[in-house]
Amino acid sequence: MNILAFIPARGGSKGIPGKNLYQVAGNPLLFYTIDLAKKIDKNVIPFLSTDDNEIKAYGRSLGLIDDYLRPKELASDSSATIDAVMHALEWFQKSGEVEFDTILLLQPTSPIRILTEVQSAIHRFKESKMESLVSVTLMREHPFECIKSVEDSWSFLEKPNKKVTGRQGYTGNYYFLDGSFYLATVEFLKNNKAFVVEGKTHLFESKLRYSIDIDELEDMEIAECILERKLKI
Template sequence: MIDNKKVLAIIPARGGSKGIPRKNIKQLAGKPLIAWTIEEAKKSRYIDRLILSSEDPEIIEIARAYGCEAPFVRPKELSEDTTPGIAPVLHAINQLPDFDYVVLLQPTSPLRLIDDIDGCIENMWNVGAPACVSVTKPDKSPYWMYTLQENNMMKKLIERSESITRRQELPDVYALNGAVYVAEVDWLLASGSFLEQETVAFEMAKSRSYDIDTEEDFFLCDLLLSKRF
């Protein structure tokens, strides 16, 4: 709870991962991937209820073993490859309507810390914004990126009148890292997205911003977590 406002945290974890089969419960540095998110979220000063949204019985069983509630089984139609990421969140809010704020914590960000979760909540509250999302500085600036046209002709992704030759001259840019999303429940139900003009950002270090999508990501996070402890 923050300033007498109730906070619901949702961990979405479907069973049909294609890139890495059974990714959400695959062993990562000695425990299932999803356990890293559950254990960190349980340390929060603000989260009143932490739940899992999944259609998969094995994921539900493992999440419960690590102390995460699973008050419902997610409908199959909200667990497809084409299901928008916001859909399970809106479904969970409608199942559990008595909350003021909602926090989305994807299990594919195992390096995030409680300081990132609570920091994102505090940032939204302190600036009076309806939503806050975590971001990080990308390795490569989009000002040095190109699209390929016909015959592989290069075209700058972002056109600028002046030429930039030094990295230090580039404007600071930030990318979503997928680790933490926070929003007012009523605002999110009305907007249907965490990302609107009113949304503010919470910057996270690159070292905690890995989002597991490939086997290489999994290997790297396993190595980093193994060295952390």
């Protein structure tokens, strides 16, 4: 199984200008994703999808030496990642260098990952002959405490079958898609035009307590605190 570790890193960013090269705990944000991708397995090929020459140059400095640049029309705020993935696969097909049957999506905006978890997920994916697998984390805000508001009324997202007096009585397994990784076969992506499909995608529970998907500067500051702590361990 040849796996393309697809790392999307376009140049434009409204929330944090230059986000992918923003310095976090001593390194550009992009460093943490590329560094992990290179360590996963010899059959996992790191691939940087960017429209930005500065980001491309940084990728080259870390050993990613292909000549690919993402077209500008696939690098706008409204561009879908799946379209960028498909374009990259067509590029590889035309180059005739290597064929991939599986895509591992690693977003630079989720720099806090556990390498052994990614490796374990790939092993499970192979052994169970899955088509789609996504990383999830237990919800910190339990649905018994989450509220949906509609105009002047509101309701809890979920309600217990019986009265509970503390969190120890909260039941059910509730997760959120933490953005750490998405894994799918090329065939699955072609058929569904998505990495995650309800009823088809399997879940991989991460043991991370805090998973960050960076969108605002405050997210970057939180990620820096966690990464600095990891580097000291």
